[in-house]
Amino acid sequence: MATSLEALKEITQVIADTADFVAIKPYSVQEATTNPIIILQSASLPQYKNILHKAVQYGQNTGRNNKEVIENTMDMINVLFGEEILKVVKYRVHIQLDPRLAFNISLSVERALKIVKMFSERGIDKNHVVIKLPSTWEGIQAANILEKNHHVNCNMTTMFSLTQTAACAEAGVSYLAPFVGRISLWYKEKSRETGRHEGVEILKTIQTYLRKFDYRTKVMGAYFINAEEVGAVAGCDLATLPVALLEDFAKNNHPVTDEMAKDPKSSNLEKLVLDEARFRWLMNEDEMATELLAEILGVFSSHYIELENIVKEMVKLSK
């Protein structure tokens, strides 16, 4: 009998939300997503300490000053984890930019191109690499430049709304990743439960919107808290699951049926036409998206800085 994981894979491309390349092996996935939390978790494991040492060495050999040593080391940590992950997943690894670049278009583009070049210097073609950027106005413009001018695949993270979706779709990004579980938690925390699973509903609306207007952008469900949430968005383009949920789907029986709109063309969603001012206004009107964007960018950046501090200590000790 097919497992629930196999059933899910029939209708949704299932990928892994982890940098633990050893743990992914049993699940035969084609792609893996990382973020600063995930990279810090793996970089802190004793079995992956060699990656940190190799990256520090690279940073020290290439950095012309302290700032460059740290920055090059951080980028190389991501590249080395990416390289190991690609030995297992074969198709694509998603690497997130320094969260502090969230509001800077030119620095985001520059840093993304630098990371893609570092992969290519290690023999990895840019088609195997996806750059993750936040769904801020600036992140979306940076992704537009990367996709259109440099053919770099982009995945838009910290995604909570149709406003962000519409801007990302027009920017021609490859993927966008609504945070299913985190959206619903927000409604719970604010005691504003509506009786619906808001994260699931937003993902479904986003998927319908992209299919109705024939955008190339793929929806990747992310930030799942439990198996029910994953089952409720089965049929969306992709879902990125932490190892615990991959294991849960491989071992336990979860009902899996296509939950996406059967006829997206007939939906009454209208195309959102946005410029910067309209985007910012609609975000301002959306308390959930505005709060979560700020909160999660902060969480990502605090983890990024924590790893940077570990790197700074290592650099000091090796002097």
Ligand SMILES: O=C(CO)[C@@H](O)[C@H](O)[C@H](O)[C@H](O)COP(=O)(O)O
């Ligand atoms: O956005 C993507 C994929 O594009 C995910 O990696 C996303 O960052 C994660 O699902 C969430 O941030 C949850 O990650 P974590 O807190 O479990 O590490």
